[in-house]
Amino acid sequence: MIKDLGWKVGGAQGEGIDSTQDIFALSLFRLGYYVSTYRHFMSLIKGGHTNGKVRITSDISGHHGDDLHILLAFDQETINHNFHELIDGAVLIYDTAIKDAQVPENDNVHICPVPLTEMAKEAGSPIMKNMVSMGVTAAIIGLTPDDFRSVVVDKFGGKGDEIVESNIAAIQKGYDFAKENFKASLELPARPEVKSERLYISGNDAVSLGAIAGGCRLLAQYPITPATEVMYQIIKQFPKFGGTVVQAEDEIAAVMMAIGANYTGVRSMTATSGPGFSLMMEALGLAGISETPLVIIDVQRAGPSTGLPTKTEQSDVYTMMYGSHGEIPRIVLTPRNVEECFFFTLEAFNLAEKYQCPVIVATDLYMGMNKQTVESIDFDKFNINRGKMISDEQLAELEKGAFKRFDVTAEDGISFRSIPGQKNGRFVAMGNESDEVGVEMEEPELRVKQMEKRAKKLAKFNDLAGATYVGAENAELLLVDFGSMTGPQREVYEALAAEGVSVGHLSIARLLPFPTEEIKGYIHNAKKVLVTEMNSHGQLKNQLKQFVGGDHNKYESCLKYSGDPFLVNEIYAKAKDLADSLKKEVTL
Amino acid sequence: MATLVDFRAEKPNWCPGCGDFTVLAALQKAAVNIGLEPENMVTVSGIGCSGKISQYMGSFGFHSLHGRSLPVATAVKLANRDLTVVAAGGDGDGYGIGMGHFIHAMRRNIDITYLVMDNHIYGLTTGQTSPTSDKGSKTKTAPDGAVEEPVHPLQMALMAGCGFVAQGYSGNLKQLTELIEKGIQHRGFSLINIYSPCVTFNKVNTYDFYKSNLVNIDEDASYDKTDRFAAIRKLEEHEENVTGVLYHNPNKQAYDEVLRGYPEQAIAKNDLKITRDEWEKLAVQFK
Numbered sequence A: 001m002i003k004d005l006g007w008k009v010g011g012a013q014g015e016g017i018d019s020t021q022d023i024f025a026l027s028l029f030r031l032g033y034y035v036s037t038y039r040h041f042m043s044l045i046k047g048g049h050t051n052g053k054v055r056i057t058s059d060i061s062g063h064h065g066d067d068l069h070i071l072l073a074f075d076q077e078t079i080n081h082n083f084h085e086l087i088d089g090a091v092l093i094y095d096t097a098i099k100d101a102q103v104p105e106n107d108n109v110h111i112c113p114v115p116l117t118e119m120a121k122e123a124g125s126p127i128m129k130n131m132v133s134m135g136v137t138a139a140i141i142g143l144t145p146d147d148f149r150s151v152v153v154d155k156f157g158g159k160g161d162e163i164v165e166s167n168i169a170a171i172q173k174g175y176d177f178a179k180e181n182f183k184a185s186l187e188l189p190a191r192p193e194v195k196s197e198r199l200y201i202s203g204n205d206a207v208s209l210g211a212i213a214g215g216c217r218l219l220a221q222y223p224i225t226p227a228t229e230v231m232y233q234i235i236k237q238f239p240k241f242g243g244t245v246v247q248a249e250d251e252i253a254a255v256m257m258a259i260g261a262n263y264t265g266v267r268s269m270t271a272t273s274g275p276g277f278s279l280m281m282e283a284l285g286l287a288g289i290s291e292t293p294l295v296i297i298d299v300q301r302a303g304p305s306t307g308l309p310t311k312t313e314q315s316d317v318y319t320m321m322y323g324s325h326g327e328i329p330r331i332v333l334t335p336r337n338v339e340e341c342f343f344f345t346l347e348a349f350n351l352a353e354k355y356q357c358p359v360i361v362a363t364d365l366y367m368g369m370n371k372q373t374v375e376s377i378d379f380d381k382f383n384i385n386r387g388k389m390i391s392d393e394q395l396a397e398l399e400k401g402a403f404k405r406f407d408v409t410a411e412d413g414i415s416f417r418s419i420p421g422q423k424n425g426r427f428v429a430m431g432n433e434s435d436e437v438g439v440e441m442e443e444p445e446l447r448v449k450q451m452e453k454r455a456k457k458l459a460k461f462n463d464l465a466g467a468t469y470v471g472a473e474n475a476e477l478l479l480v481d482f483g484s485m486t487g488p489q490r491e492v493y494e495a496l497a498a499e500g501v502s503v504g505h506l507s508i509a510r511l512l513p514f515p516t517e518e519i520k521g522y523i524h525n526a527k528k529v530l531v532t533e534m535n536s537h538g539q540l541k542n543q544l545k546q547f548v549g550g551d552h553n554k555y556e557s558c559l560k561y562s563g564d565p566f567l568v569n570e571i572y573a574k575a576k577d578l579a580d581s582l583k584k585e586v587t588l
Numbered sequence B: 001m002a003t004l005v006d007f008r009a010e011k012p013n014w015c016p017g018c019g020d021f022t023v024l025a026a027l028q029k030a031a032v033n034i035g036l037e038p039e040n041m042v043t044v045s046g047i048g049c050s051g052k053i054s055q056y057m058g059s060f061g062f063h064s065l066h067g068r069s070l071p072v073a074t075a076v077k078l079a080n081r082d083l084t085v086v087a088a089g090g091d092g093d094g095y096g097i098g099m100g101h102f103i104h105a106m107r108r109n110i111d112i113t114y115l116v117m118d119n120h121i122y123g124l125t126t127g128q129t130s131p132t133s134d135k136g137s138k139t140k141t142a143p144d145g146a147v148e149e150p151v152h153p154l155q156m157a158l159m160a161g162c163g164f165v166a167q168g169y170s171g172n173l174k175q176l177t178e179l180i181e182k183g184i185q186h187r188g189f190s191l192i193n194i195y196s197p198c199v200t201f202n203k204v205n206t207y208d209f210y211k212s213n214l215v216n217i218d219e220d221a222s223y224d225k226t227d228r229f230a231a232i233r234k235l236e237e238h239e240e241n242v243t244g245v246l247y248h249n250p251n252k253q254a255y256d257e258v259l260r261g262y263p264e265q266a267i268a269k270n271d272l273k274i275t276r277d278e279w280e281k282l283a284v285q286f287k
């Protein structure tokens, strides 16, 4: 497994834990390290425990790591909740302002009490205790106060040089204190070179940028954790791109607005999470039957109902694939890392217009709200393809009223689309079944033709790879996952492969059209198929059984639905057991 | 210049005598009188007998979901401010399932015209109580008479800050046409509630009933259309049986004039590509 260093800060919600985490992670990112972060927070505004973890590695990673090397505690609760995660040789740094601090006994952990608040006061303000603790951390992991300077300048430069200098002074104080008082030292992983094309970005921000690069110019959204950040980012950027954001009155309005704008020729989307997505079901069918492009981002969280609003899950698989009454063509993309959050969203707009149907991009809270290093986002790969839009010239050649918006003779099922403003392009987009020109009808033969037309659209879909495979040819043990689970699962795969297990890793990038042809060989060859997902029904596993089939007994699940993300070790343990049982089968 | 023929599409299949015929005719006439071209107009409707109007109107159309015409119409207008956008539907559609959107569309003051064909009943689902059904009126779902108070859409619109509030009647094509013209010309949200009798299911709110009860306020030269409270009093006084422009405030800014980032040029006419330079500026906040 990747050599790493895990650092975590904890305190009361509202105490600046997020920004402390961000300053640390961004500083290490700028030094060239790869960082993956995780924010633990509750559905409260003030009070309650919160913490933020940063994992530092010398290579790209999609997981915040199991191991904890440094715990920085601003309150007693942080110690109570997180101390047990510290591994041998790890360090606990805590603020001596915590009255009668209780630290569990563990001779293998260095305990570093530091007067964080007191030193921060000396430096100018108690809120600078996070800066003092940066200094302490720097001393322990072999960095210097100067390594934090650029981030401090960027964050506080706007408030004047004095503020910047007092923050730097606070870091220095912590650094000097630690050098003087503690012998503890931890090694950072090998430092990679700094590359300017890397980004330190969350899935939500990547989705937002992907939307902008993909030509989205109208966002209609209703606030919901963990999707709200998409709106924050886009609202900040849109004035520069001639786009606008509507905070809709509810999710039904949001999705209907996205449909209305797409109908009018503007690329538009909405972003939401489970409860909001549930409200959009009727509209999903409308987009399908009226053949209106639509992009929906579902940043999944733990359900059912409002469930665990601040916790992660991948339990909207059924809703995304089957939700809404009746039958429509739809595309469901499941980006597996932050870079894919960008490109899949960008591509979603091309697909929605090409196929004139809804496209759902499924992320989750874990990937959506946490920042990671992304290797690069290549501008040369940006492309815009608007599909079959009829031109004014083509329309001019038609007889008045002859434009067949829902022409069933199109071999690929995709007919030309006009938009309001185009002379001679008049049609009515309808939720009711209609004939080729768009007039409501109930004739059985015509109905069947329209159903078949729509079904044809995705029958030959091959625009994006549906899955990625790495591993041994004819691997006996096949690890399968989708979305954010691909990151940790890749580490499990690497560990098992290094042990000589006949193992493969198949990560699914698209739920619909289900990539059956691409994956069935791997599945049919494997003796055991372990599907790791964050839900309790094994929703992805059930799709594999349905679409790929074979011996149902070979499918196994590795599930987690506590709200906390998987640890790599939890998946590894399950996979290792399976690998061992296969070995036994062979020797028997 | 477009003529009436250009605004005709499918032949309506409403029941003979249905009030909605007049609404369609008035909308078509208004469009011609204003000088609209069919391709630059979009009629968005919900579901119901009334909702079928988008198919019969020869403009671009969107026959959406029950109660959801307003968010679609809002987005059409935002996407292309050069279009004339009319939303239309029934009282069940607009004041029942769509009530939330109704209030919010007025709050936003989006520049669209909303025609509600108010027949005090659910027509398409064959005669159930609607939000505007009179208290005590007997319907299939209220065999002993409705026990709820009806909603008061015009008063609600006045309280919600709607800048153009009017009421028409299917028995008066001329006035209704004028109201729709004025509504379309009003820059901002305009509500026109239209008493449009359902001859099949509503035996109370009939043409005869309206003939003997309606007061035409447009004929009252002393009425001050800019006084919101006068409008409320007028409605109270006549149990809402008033036609004409009840309130008009042309000075409110429309949504697209105040919305953050809204460009001068219609969004639909924007280029979608971003430049390398723009991309680099976006990316730099993550470095």
Ligand SMILES: Cc1ncc(C[n+]2csc(CCOP(=O)(O)OP(=O)(O)O)c2C)c(N)n1
Residues within 6 Å of the ligand: B047, B048, B049, B050, B051, B066, B089, B090, B091, B092, B093, B094, B117, B119, B121, B122, B123, B124, B125, B130, B198
């Ligand atoms: C979500 C949903 N619920 C219920 C219906 C059934 N429905 C169709 S039209 C209608 C009522 C129509 O009444 P109104 O809006 O007053 O229009 P009218 O037919 O009277 O013109 C109902 C309940 C539906 N289409 N969609």
Ligand code: SF4
Residues within 6 Å of the ligand: B013, B014, B015, B017, B018, B019, B020, B049, B050, B119, B123, B124, B197, B198, B199, B200, B201
């Ligand atoms: S049922 Fe009533 S509202 Fe519907 S078409 Fe017939 S008369 Fe008109």
